[in-house]
Amino acid sequence: MPHVTGRHFLQIPGPSPVPDRVLRAMSQQVIDHRGPEFADLGLNALAAIKSIFKTQQDVIIYPSSGTGAWEAALANVLREGDRVLMYETGHFATLWKKMAEKLGIQAEFIGGDWRSGVDPAVIEEHLRKDSGHQIKAVCVVHNETSTGSTSPIAEVRRAIDNAGHPALLMVDTISGLGSVDFRFDEWGVDVAVSGSQKGLMLPPGISFNAVSRKALDAAAQGGTRRSYWDWKEMLDITGKGYFPIPPRPTCSTVWSMRSR
Known part of the structure; x- marks a missing residue:
């Protein structure tokens, strides 16, 4: 690469600049991903990530982009033909809706103007009309990278509860986690999707699903x-600090997470 004068500093919505101490941690030699040292690191990282989501529930780490975590969230709890309620808040909300449709999921898309987040009252109104409880999940974006709009997730949870609806609350917090307040347990989220490359200021290539017991029960039944995306297989092995596949990107990120 040609020499560029001065220190490079990335200033885009994501990926974010990676702190020097994280880069230094990543410079260490790769370790055996089936050895005891990796298990110790893995268990430490899996426990630490819960504090970032503010949850006591399971958090699954995937070697993938955030798009992969989107698919994992949908594939584990929804089947072809299921109905979901989604809300247009920007480019990425629209892409998540398109993915759902590619998986054969029927996405009811509430139109928005890209200038604001989700309106919980509109969510509640739609759910009250679904007296047969055909809608299996409400999928919203916490912070919309393309516009900067942020949705009130706790209020969306209240809207679902006020409607007396059993739908899962699924939240994309890819650019929200680590950037603005996010409280998985307190806000009653069932599935949260995030990635390493934005608020966490880690290298791209790692994604997350935080999952509630209700979501795990739904996955077990449907x-x-x-x-690759199966929560159960991941949790069976990550409970011991390992991953079911050679976690090459994860190795580096586990090292860097330890440095923090």
Whole structure:
């Protein structure tokens, strides 16, 4: 690469600049991903990530982009033909809706103007009309990267409860986590999707699903056919600090998370 004068500093919505101490931690030699040292690091990282989501529930780490975590969230709890309620708050809310449709999920998309976040009253109104409880999940974006608009997730949870509806609350907090307040347990979120490259200021290539017991029960009873994204297989192995696949990006990120 040609030499550029001065210190490079990335100033875009994401990926974010990676702090020097994280870069230094990543410079360490790769370790055996099946050895005891990795298990110790893995358990430490899996426990620490819960504090970032503000949860006591399970958090699953995938070697993937945030798009992969989107698919994992949908595939584990929804099957082809299921209905979901989604809300247009910007470019990424629209992309998540398009992914759902590609998976055969029927997405009811509440139109928005991209200038504000979700309106909980509109969510409640739609759910009250669904007397047969055909809608299986409400999917919203916490912070919309393309516009900067932020949605009131706690109020969305109250809207679902006020409607007396059993739908899961699924939240994309890819650019929200670590940037603005997010409280998985307190706000009653069932599935949260996030990634390493924005508010966490880690290298791209790692994504997360935080999952409630209700979401795990839904996954055990349904969902689509899945292998790489299967929560159960991940949790069976990550409970010991390991991953079911060689976690090459995860190795570096586990090192860097330890440095923090």
